[in-house]
Amino acid sequence: NGKCPIQQHEHCEFSQVKTAKKLVSELLVICPRQFDLTKEQLNGGIKSGEEGEPWNESNPNLNLNLNLNSKNNCNCDYKGKIKDLKDHLDKSCNLIPTKQSIPYEIINQLNAMNGQIKELQNVVKDLQLQLKDVKDKDNEKDKQIEQTNKQINDLKVESLKKEQQVIQQIDNLKHELQEKDETITALTNNIQQFKMDNIEFKKQLNQFEMKFDQYKQNIETKVENQTTNIQQLQTQFEQEQKNEQKEREQDISELKYNKNCQHMVSFLTPFNLKNGVDFLLVNENKQTIKLKNNEWNNYNFGIFLLGENITITLNCNDLGHLKIKTSHLWIKHSSSKIDCSQLGYPTNQGPGKGEHSGGGGYGTKGKGNNGSGGEMYGEKNLLKQIHFGSGGGSAFNYIGGSGGGIIELIIEQQLTNHGSIQSNGRDGWNGDGGGSGGSILIELQYQYQSHLNKLKQTFGTITCIGGNRNNGMYKGGKGRIAIYGIELSSDDILEMDPKPFNRLHK
Known part of the structure; x- marks a missing residue:
């Protein structure tokens, strides 16, 4: 009937698995009415009525039929598969004169019996293995x-x-x-x-x-x-x-090669893989996932952000360095993101800090009056050193914005980004100097590993921009983006700011 064969609840995922349905339908059972009749006779429960008659409070009609059948010495010797049980109960059962549906209690009892049988089979199997080991050891000792x-x-x-x-x-x-x-x-x-x-x-x-x-x-x-x-x-x-x-x-590891993100998600369920350890799958909306700071967060079988308004960030307030190594990265909705914005140097700190309300500098100089904007620093390829964004300058009681943090991504197979990956600087308070953007380093390994593939890569929106971007006078400088392992096309970089440093090999 499409419901769970155990609890009869709606929308049962178990009942949708063909293998499970087939396994349950092939189980051998006895007639549930014969089971109830035998149990009631053994229990010898007495309710109002004739003395010594078994009574079932949950089903008076069943009590009547069981009593009649008991008096008539009628039994049912049926033993067959669960899939044939309904036809037996409707047409050929000796224990009821009229056609009626199988109670849920009988189904639950059958399932409980089946579970006990399986547990006993497992116990017998373990005992047989232990006995075999003991016999082998005894034989070896006898030989010696x-x-x-x-x-x-x-x-x-x-x-x-x-x-x-x-x-x-x-x-x-x-x-x-x-x-x-x-x-x-x-x-x-x-x-x-x-x-x-x-x-x-x-x-x-x-x-x-x-x-x-x-x-x-x-x-x-x-x-x-x-x-x-x-x-x-x-x-x-x-x-x-x-x-x-x-x-x-x-x-199991071979499964992740040459499969796109959608295909990979469908392969996770049958294997004994743990969400949050072997892979990261988030279906719920409005979720914030905080990962370890300045440590590699490894998900060998992919990260899949399938809900809306999902954010992956770090469990820290500043100097946040997010490191992720995974086979696949899929950000499904535009409202979801990987975000290390405002996790760089605080106000008035960093190699490119702003002075007197000036914006912080990094990949580009910060803006400010009379040279108060911060200077550039670091290298565009992000290989020898990778930096945080610098804080904007403060003046009087106003506070400049923090710089952007660092994001490092190593992706073995496919990147599908329909959301955003960002490490932006923060706006200064009341228009004071904005923090500069941070760093984003992406390495696609599939092009020069042993398992080559031609999966489509979707880069989407990737930004490391400074704070106060709408205030040109005290705007923070841009950060740096570097992408390795693939040659980017002009379409790939349309939504990247700043334009990335790109090379096939490091």
């Missing part, structure tokens, strides 16, 4: 124990053989002593021979002990080597997991 037992048995057999040999030698010696007992000489010789044999035996015993120690050391070395091999396999497995994670991240 079996190998160690075999080595010990071999050692016992060899020791037994040596012991039998020694016993046999002793028996032979006794026999020789008995035979040569008749003469002292023979006995002495036999004793000497016995001593020699005993010394040799000790040597052999010492050799055997040395061999045993060496064999024991070899066994310990093998065990250590096996432990080392296991650790190496674990390290290799962890490295493979890290490589797979990097490949997945690289696959």
Whole structure:
């Protein structure tokens, strides 16, 4: 019916996803009326009426039908897909004599049951994985124990053989002593021979002990080597997991190349990307987003200002330096902007500060009487140094305007600006010296990166103008704009003030 299958509310985004709708429609369920009948019989709730009859306060008609069916020993053995449930309830269900619609409570119960089934499936899956790991570890330990037992048995057999040999030698010696007992000489010789044999035996015993120690050391070395091999396999497995994670991240990163801003917005939803971290998407109107000052604000998958009257600025009052690196920048409406105006040097400060109500200078000189306007400073390419706009001069109790701040943009794929990017100076109070414009540096990287594309770039309105622009006498000087990575056409710079410094490469 176009509503949410869980809560039946209007405008459900979940119900518009075909994959989700198909997944829900294929779930296997039992007859909800049979479910209610069984639950009521188990609960044994009693309401006014016949004694022992189950009662459902939310649906008296259902109570009547359930009681009748219970008395008639009627059950429904239906088990099928959710998409076939309505037809079953309307035509073939044994538990109701007349056709009626499925209550929302049954749908909610089915959804709750489905959620519990999924949770149980996940638990079973986790337990199976844990059991498999335990079995693998037990098998490995059994193999090690079996190998160690075999080595010990071999050692016992060899020791037994040596012991039998020694016993046999002793028996032979006794026999020789008995035979040569008749003469002292023979006995002495036999004793000497016995001593020699005993010394040799000790040597052999010492050799055997040395061999045993060496064999024991070899066994310990093998065990250590096996432990080392296991650790190496674990390290290799962890490295493979890290490589797979990097490949997945690289696959996601590949999505942003060769896609325009509109196409990019449509790709954000299916992936596990976080708004405000991986990308910045603002749909609401009249929003002000304050970013970090003098730090790079990275949004790998684009900035999309789709609402009206949206402003991106900095969380500071002066000397604001906005740095943004992103794949796409889309400012959809003319009322939205990136703005660092009035975030430069305050009044009477800066290399090009105005004197005695004179306007501040920077890219051009400030205006003022008797040379009170501020001087030019800095370089037009904005590479070695990038400056704030200077403050206008004050006189008596009147205060000059602040200069403009700094904006640095690095855009990998596409700039679509239908709003404005500005870093203007502020008007002086009561006509005193206006602050000079700040700096805007834009770098488009797509022209000389590995992923080349020919996406259309829309620059729109970009300004770094001084304060008091309607008062020529104490007007602040203009700032500086530099754009790299693309060769600008005459149409591109129609709404830029001042005219930018432009070069394909830095």
